[in-house]
Amino acid sequence: MAAPAGLVADAEVRLGSLHLRAALRVAAGETVAVVGPNGAGKTTLLRALAGLQPLADGRVCLDGVVLEAHGRPAVAVEERPVATVFQDLRLFPHLSALDNVAFGLRARGARRGPARAEAGRWLARLGLAEDAAARPGQLSGGQAQRVALARALATRPALLLLDEPLAALDATTRAATRTVLRQHLAGHGGAAVVVAHDPVDAGALADRVVVLEAGAVVQEGTLAELTGQPRSRYVADLVGVNLLAGEGDGEGRVAVGGLALAVADHRPGPVLASFPPRAVALSLERPRGTARNVWPAVVDGIDRAGHRCRVRARGPVTVVAEVTEAAVADLGLAEGSAVWVAVKATEVTVTPA
């Protein structure tokens, strides 16, 4: 029987006032995003997987090999096939970008020449061929982030850990770096865990999202599942977002599914369009108003939480609307109801995919 590939972790960590208990399953080739408020334990979880934080209980298995289990000596950090991209990057200031990327290879025994050649190839793949000789201090935020990524990927890890890889970047660099990250995560054969703050980042980079709050997993699933059925206020407000991948025509329209979404952005090419559930209005008749995006749909499900309802509407695209309980009652909405969906163009945020 072949060894099960991927990450199987049931981690329990006690750190200060934080008591983390999380189960994480990531298949080889899959990317999971871990989101949550500050102090939830996301970085602690990542450090535990890397071996930098000992477990109080539980176990971490990677590709069938037990890296750490309570009662057994843990596999040392340097022996694990795990690479981490830290939030503060930690590029070695005394080495050039090339030597930084080659570091992991040389640390594992490669000779200087072959290691630097391989490092050069990785830098080229990330569009940094000209910056190979630069010191970290001379690189821009986006460049440094890519060097850190190359440094981790060069070791061909079975598990890649990324701690808020886009946090320190400005908006433009963020979008560009996210695109690069998306490509490389898609091509990465091992498992990957990304800690993200922004739900769009989580949705764009990962196949599944795990929500951590106060050390416990509150919900997990695809972004659509989280948006449609949020199980906590945090998920509803900060994680739930309608995310659609499409093609911009450069004239303020994005082709998504069978729909031409009107947006306030005139960017062409592959894009991600996102809007929060509360930006979606539902009506029984075709509305004639300022909302440019109007289409007929059928109610697929209603999720009630307090006085708010998340209504999933299936149409040319499936979106989730957040409306009040009173509105649902007033319109008599139920599963199967025919509705019209309206989304203002100005509510849609467009970023490059």
Add this chain to the structure above:
Amino acid sequence: MSGPRARPPALVALAAAGAAAFLLLPLAGLAWRAPWSSLGAELADPGARTALRLSLVCSLWAAALSLAAGLPLAWVLARVPFPGRRLVRALVLVPLVLPPVVGGVALLLAFGRRGLLGPPLEAWFSVRLPFTTAGAVVAETFVALPFVVVTAEAAFRGADRRYEEAARTLGARPGVVLRRVTLPLARPALVAGAALAWARALGEFGATITFAGNAPGRTSTLPLEVYLELEAGRLRSAIALSLVLLAVSVAVLVALRDRWLRAL
């Protein structure tokens, strides 16, 4: 610190000027009374040249030995918690405050003919330390070693562990982390420590003369030679050699300046 420049109280300014004068006047006096015209001839004298060469050789050896022994000790003191660590840390600094002559006596009692390790050293390795050049090196190392330990320990203790963590996640074993991350990043402090150790070794007198004696060509380093010349009444020669030592001390301190001396 920004803001309008504060005028120091008159008394403080006066005392500060006095202290500076106290420290600088002797050096100024030395420079003023120096036989600048015959400096070249004095230094070319065979006795002087021998002392210069001996001093250079012994001090460089002492600096090298200080590094070789001091770095591992600094590492252990900085990173390995063991019972009595604070005591050991304090004891290692004793040569910094111990009167050098006392240090020399202590070395004699440790390595001398009737000392603790003297007889076994001579019997098993045919090594005699007192009153030999090797003894001069040992005496200089004794006083110079703490400089390396102090600066290196501060560097290792203050090292940014985040880089070491990053190195470990990339697969670097502890030896690799030390060699390729910790030491390179600590280089400024280590260079400062080595430079100070060398300057101290070069200037050592009390321990050297007590433990190694004052034999020209064998143990008469520059400071000892200065003493010999003074005793013999050859003032000009003594001043010339003193100038060399002064120049070296000033050069080392100026080269290290603020940035590198912070570890002290």
